[in-house]
Amino acid sequence: MTAGPWKLESQRSYFGRALVDLGRRNPNVVVVGADTTESLKSIDFGKAFPDRFFQLGIAEPNMISVAAGLAAAGKIPFATTYSVFGSAHTYNVIRQNVAYTNLNVKIFCSHAGLTVGPDGATHQINEDIGLMRGIPRMTVLVPADGPETARAVTAAAGMKGPVYCRFSRTNVPTVTSDQDGFAIGKAHTLRDGSDVTLIGCGLMVARCLEAAQTLERERISARVINLSTVKPLDLATIDRAARETGRIVTAEEHTVVHGIGAAVAAAIAVNHPVPIAMVGVQDVFGESGEAEELLRKYGLTVEKIVDAVHDLVKRGDRRT
């Protein structure tokens, strides 16, 4: 992982600590797991609060429905596993038992996207954001780094209703700070700019910031937005970016078919169409490899973001 000027940290470690902190503050919080709790660090909660932790084995549909039952009786369950199992593998259970019921279930998953690495395509889900944002009543969070993952835990517990949150197995650059604040439904502008807006989520936020630095040397002023809430989408912030900068590039570790690029494109097409380019996975499966190698091979790099901006600038059809 290229770190830029930032420290590389584990989102899972932040997640595990945040769960324990939350458990201390709120006795209604419970955790369910599916034989991946050490990996997720949700086991830390189990050690701190054994009576509020349920190891349910490799039975993810059951885990999701059990969480729903716990929520129906007033608990705040966090269901934790890998993203592929906590989304695609359990999709209709989430749809019927969590979202349709509007229950207070928080599905928090690591191992999102290509950077799962050597495990290969079966474990690299690049479709979960699209799946989850398509479900009515679902809130979808993609924290950019460790500290933001911790903030997402607190915020998710503080709101009523279902939440899906995905983060990475690999260590990611810490780009946010407590001063940035965090609110579900709010896109965070990390850097102002006037020629183009880079909208990223997850580990691609750091790459957007690096791309903005590169562009600055070329006298292209790039705004950077951390889209840590994918749903509900912060339409006001996106609309303002479209109007004020006239061009948008999105960057995500997810398929461009129905990820944040598609969400942003749909929003600006309706409100204020401007040229847009999407950096992301191009409707293909991943493969085995190290995280950084995969990001390079599949085009999720700073260079690709910069290239996309150059292309938009060359087209010259900026619209503010």
Added chain:
Amino acid sequence: MVEVTEELIAALKRKAVTLRKHIVRMTHNVQSGHPGGSMSACDIVTALYFHILRVDPKNPTWPDRDRFVLSKGHACPVWYAALAERGFFPVEELMTFRKLNSRLQGHPELGTTPGVENAAGAEGQGLSFSVGLALASRMDHKAWRTYCVLGDGEQDVGQTWEAAMAASKYGLDNLTAFIDRNGIQQEGRTEDIMPLEPLRNKWEAFNWHVLNIDGHDFRQILAAIEEAHRTRGRPTVIIARTVKGKGVSFMENKIKYHGAATSDDELKLALAELEEMEASM
């Protein structure tokens, strides 16, 4: 538990006939829905709602209420009929079933229908949901219990067995499951579509306390529930032998009435039979 008197049994039988009349009328009225599995589960649901469950129709979300979960959601006509007769909403509302803007959706929706405790429609999720409820009740040292009704076709679903394992892992003796063993699923007999027998041994192998009963005999239903209440350290499953379409002769044991409403003529016949049964009581 109060003594099971002749009066109680007679009252439950009468109530079950009333529910069956609602089921036939509701599905006929909208010319859709699932009468067969509603009628096979009718006596179990009647026993629960009119003798066992501690629920308050005036306060449907009373935190200490017993929970009834209908895993085989397509059988919701019997649930809606029981809830209406129990006073959760007006009986007249039953005729809005499956109609636009109704609180009585084609499959149960949580939060819309007073008294409905889960969403179901995709089979196989209800027992897991019940496990979550039962865990929460125990965690809070509460006395309320969870009752879940499953179909026998629903035994095909893998998640049912995931839930079975979890319930026995946690020794959920505050959870009672019923299997409506009517021998029929959507497209045929269970033993042709996906053989289930020996079903009892399967549940025993999953460490459940298993009871086999006649699901249309109120004394057996009540006795089995009582035994479930007495059982410590294990969940109980009551495999209730039933007849799909029970109560209307030409609907009984007919695969067709899994998901088909009666015609106008059939409705008259069905109601005549049920009324005759009522009169003979």
